Amino acid sequence: MKPIWIAIDWGTTNLRGWTMGDAGIMAEASSDKGMASLKPAEFEAALLDLIGPWLAGHTGAPIPVYACGMVGARQGWVEAPYRAVPCAPVHGGELMAVPVQDPRITVQITPGLSQAKPADVMRGEETQIAGALALYPQFDGAMCLPGTHSKWAQVSAGEVVSFQTFMTGEMFALLSTQSVLRLGMGGDGWDDTAFDTGVAEGMARPERLAASLFRLRAEGLLAGLTADAARARLSGLLIGAELAAARAYWLGMDVALIGSSKTTPLYARALAAQGVPARALSVTDCTLAGLTRAASHLAKDKS
Amino acid sequence: MKPIWIAIDWGTTNLRGWTMGDAGIMAEASSDKGMASLKPAEFEAALLDLIGPWLAGHTGAPIPVYACGMVGARQGWVEAPYRAVPCAPVHGGELMAVPVQDPRITVQITPGLSQAKPADVMRGEETQIAGALALYPQFDGAMCLPGTHSKWAQVSAGEVVSFQTFMTGEMFALLSTQSVLRLGMGGDGWDDTAFDTGVAEGMARPERLAASLFRLRAEGLLAGLTADAARARLSGLLIGAELAAARAYWLGMDVALIGSSKTTPLYARALAAQGVPARALSVTDCTLAGLTRAASHLAKDKS
Numbered sequence: 001m002k003p004i005w006i007a008i009d010w011g012t013t014n015l016r017g018w019t020m021g022d023a024g025i026m027a028e029a030s031s032d033k034g035m036a037s038l039k040p041a042e043f044e045a046a047l048l049d050l051i052g053p054w055l056a057g058h059t060g061a062p063i064p065v066y067a068c069g070m071v072g073a074r075q076g077w078v079e080a081p082y083r084a085v086p087c088a089p090v091h092g093g094e095l096m097a098v099p100v101q102d103p104r105i106t107v108q109i110t111p112g113l114s115q116a117k118p119a120d121v122m123r124g125e126e127t128q129i130a131g132a133l134a135l136y137p138q139f140d141g142a143m144c145l146p147g148t149h150s151k152w153a154q155v156s157a158g159e160v161v162s163f164q165t166f167m168t169g170e171m172f173a174l175l176s177t178q179s180v181l182r183l184g185m186g187g188d189g190w191d192d193t194a195f196d197t198g199v200a201e202g203m204a205r206p207e208r209l210a211a212s213l214f215r216l217r218a219e220g221l222l223a224g225l226t227a228d229a230a231r232a233r234l235s236g237l238l239i240g241a242e243l244a245a246a247r248a249y250w251l252g253m254d255v256a257l258i259g260s261s262k263t264t265p266l267y268a269r270a271l272a273a274q275g276v277p278a279r280a281l282s283v284t285d286c287t288l289a290g291l292t293r294a295a296s297h298l299a300k301d302k303s
Numbered sequence: 304m305k306p307i308w309i310a311i312d313w314g315t316t317n318l319r320g321w322t323m324g325d326a327g328i329m330a331e332a333s334s335d336k337g338m339a340s341l342k343p344a345e346f347e348a349a350l351l352d353l354i355g356p357w358l359a360g361h362t363g364a365p366i367p368v369y370a371c372g373m374v375g376a377r378q379g380w381v382e383a384p385y386r387a388v389p390c391a392p393v394h395g396g397e398l399m400a401v402p403v404q405d406p407r408i409t410v411q412i413t414p415g416l417s418q419a420k421p422a423d424v425m426r427g428e429e430t431q432i433a434g435a436l437a438l439y440p441q442f443d444g445a446m447c448l449p450g451t452h453s454k455w456a457q458v459s460a461g462e463v464v465s466f467q468t469f470m471t472g473e474m475f476a477l478l479s480t481q482s483v484l485r486l487g488m489g490g491d492g493w494d495d496t497a498f499d500t501g502v503a504e505g506m507a508r509p510e511r512l513a514a515s516l517f518r519l520r521a522e523g524l525l526a527g528l529t530a531d532a533a534r535a536r537l538s539g540l541l542i543g544a545e546l547a548a549a550r551a552y553w554l555g556m557d558v559a560l561i562g563s564s565k566t567t568p569l570y571a572r573a574l575a576a577q578g579v580p581a582r583a584l585s586v587t588d589c590t591l592a593g594l595t596r597a598a599s600h601l602a603k604d605k606s
Contacts, residue, residue: 074524082525114521114524114525115521116525118514118518118521119518119521119522119525119526120517120518120521121520121521121524121525148483149483149517164514165514165517165518165521166513166514166517167478167482167483167513167516167517168513170482170483171478171482171513174477174478174481174482175470175474175477178477178481179470179473179474179477180451180452180470180473206509206510206512207509207510207544207547207548208548209509209512209544209548210469210470210471210474210541210544210545210548211421211467211468211469211548211549213470214423214452214468214469214470215421215422215423215468217424218417218418218421218422218423218424218468219422221377221417221424222385222417222419222422222424223422238513241510241512241513242513244510245508245510245511245512245513245514246514
């Protein structure tokens with residue numbers, strides 16, 4: 001069985017690949033050669049390290065590789081300029097071709113999306129959104145992609161109408177490990193009730209965030225707040241504040257959550273507390289479906 | 304001229320001392336032996352390293368040393384339990400005596416303040432507030448102490464009625480140097496107009512903070528936002544959000560700012576934009592006046 005095409009998700013810190021045949025995924029692989037660790041001249045070698053075994057003995061027409069993520073950033077392999085919303089999240093005619101030395105492959109990168117006002121950008125998530133739309137073509141509503149930089153996108157008629165990024169995940173990481181709050185939240189335990197309390201407080205008084213944060217420290221000193229409760233409430237406060245600011249996206253809308261198994265259930269729980277059921281989609285499924293859409297677009301363009 | 308007493312400001316990262324005579328400050332010194340770098344058994348030696356020259360040849364009654372700050376924390380020299388508000392910021396009868404080996408000195412630590420609900424704590428700032436009250440005994444209003452953890456205190460009839468801590472300074476430091484935003488804010492330039500824009504936005508939409516933050520990155524990529532403008536607007540956004548949450552403290556109140564020459568003018572500028580004139584007091588003046596009050600209380604208690 002020969003690979004028809006290869007899918008690549010190339011982020012800041014990781015590189016993942018899947019080789020795709022008639023029946024779907026044939027094999028997958030990953031490495032830690034993320035975009036941040038590579039100079040432009042090193043990308044092709046890093047890619048071949050990962051996918052080389054799938055190309056062994058290949059002759060004939062080159063195998064197309066479709067890649068998404070930070071690989072297309074200005075600091076990446078080749079810059080794939082942003083496409084401005086409103087637009088379809090991925091458009092097969094607007095992929096960025098990357099020149100490669102190896103005759104066995106061609107490489108195309110899906111561009112990210114930009115929004116002029118309020119200024120915003122995404123890279124990688126547009127492919128996941130395209131994948132979610134491939135899986136649910138009639139979807140009309142909000143897609144939320146939790147992560148280091150969470151994205152909320154308004155999706156309608158197959159297009160991303162608008163989107164907004166929140167630094168929620170990065171703030172959680174910095175505050176829980178680098179700030180004074182780290183002193184009260186060692187370990188990695190969890191407390192659902194404390195999370196719910198944080199969400200409620202973050203939703204109700206998002207403007208008090210910088211004060212609510214310090215209260216975690218004070219309650220640790222004065223009232224015996226446990227480490228598990230402190231870190232769960234911190235997460236809840238930040239996600240609650242995000243939901244408060246993103247209300248226009250989800251209120252009265254269908255909501256789809258695209259994300260990892262760790263963070264996504266927290267968003268689902270927080271949304272459920274607001275009476276909003278959210279459909280959870282696997283980020284890998286969406287990435288592959290999005291790259292498949294990019295691949296099929298190109299095949300169509302060529303025909 | 305002999306020292307009458309010695310004032311010590313002993314924080315997490317620094318140790319500062321002043322020897323006080325009849326005419327005020329006789330000499331001052333500082334070192335980097337902050338509380339965080341010392342085990343309990345090392346505090347006396349660190350203190351003597353700093354103030355030893357002032358004690359040379361001293362005989363007779365020991366010279367009293369009054370210290371404030373994190374030296375009295377649980378991880379400090381000797382824990383000085385918090386005093387609960389409402390109360391006078393410093394009370395001479397409630398200082399914590401520390402046993403020392405050197406017969407030439409006695410050491411007293413001013414306790415911090417705590418608030419049960421919402422839970423909050425301060426250590427060091429209570430002495431600065433006491434000093435500001437010593438300098439302006441009739442003060443009735445809000446005292447703001449900008450810093451890593453900014454404090455707002457409601458002060459009336461010589462007491463701290465309530466207070467609230469904001470992690471504004473620490474969030475600025477983490478976001479500007481550790482988060483994705485660092486990529487767009489190298490150097491240490493400044494842009495007053497961008498600061499004002501940030502304050503206005505932070506005040507108007509404090510709940511959008513996590514989104515406003517990422518917009519700094521997006522505008523850097525899409526609209527050429529300069530590093531100076533990005534870091535000034537980040538500062539403005541955080542201070543603006545703090546002012547929005549602290550509105551009950553300053554609205555219609557007399558406001559005194561106690562802080563460093565770097566941050567305090569920014570708070571003064573942000574408050575002025577809300578039509579609130581603020582009196583700026585030197586943190587050193589206030590610390591010394593507060594410790595003087597502690598010292599004189601004790602003299603009075605003994606008489």
